[in-house]
Amino acid sequence: MSTFNFIASDTQLPEVDLTNVKRMTVKELKKLNPQARSPVPLDELDENLEVLYCESEEDMKGLTVSFCNNPPYNLDYHIKKKYVYWLRYDFTEKSTEQLMEYLQKNIKEIQQVEVWAITFGNKDDIYKVKDKRKIKLLDLTKGDLIELNSQGICIQISY
Structure with missing residues (x-):
């Protein structure tokens, strides 16, 4: 089984690579x-x-957001948004801060963004989302983002 993180939106979001690779x-x-x-x-x-x-292992731990042009099987069972992006996020202080800044910069007034942690590999797990919550961008904390380290979570973030 593997857990992957995604960002989904009905509008395009910028792709970023904040690693030093x-x-x-x-x-x-x-x-x-x-x-x-x-x-x-x-x-x-x-x-x-x-x-x-890269100079060091630490350089690889930056945030990356890239368009998901090869999604895992059945991803559309959960994610209904038009644009889906891979989210490479290491749950370190550095990448959590980068994700927070990315969301603050890119979520607009009329937009809702979903951040997902979904497990694939066991056919029973793909259909379980244990925690789905809505949070206003102003109320979003680093702790909320670190919880994405668990399986089966969706955080819907709106302006």
Whole structure:
């Protein structure tokens, strides 16, 4: 079983990547950091091969919101909004603050956004949403967002 997080809206939302992961060629990486750790030694890789690189593990823990163009099977059972986005959110202080800022910046007066934590993999679990609540944006707390670490939650946030 796997739990995934989503943001859904009837209007488009901006995609963001607040990680510090960079896409570059092996040749560029060797110039930037010749001592970079890699599962395969850099000298054994094609210099034109594109790789992902970050300075530290902490750099990977930023918030990402990306359009869900390949949704899990039966996602539409729960989410009825027109636009659905993958939400990569690590439940750290940093990413919680980033998600809070993202929501405050992007929720408009006429809009309601849903933030979901849904478990897939067990056919019985997909049909269970244990907690669905409505919260005004002004009343939203970091604690509400951290609760998304549980399974089967939907928070409907409105302006």
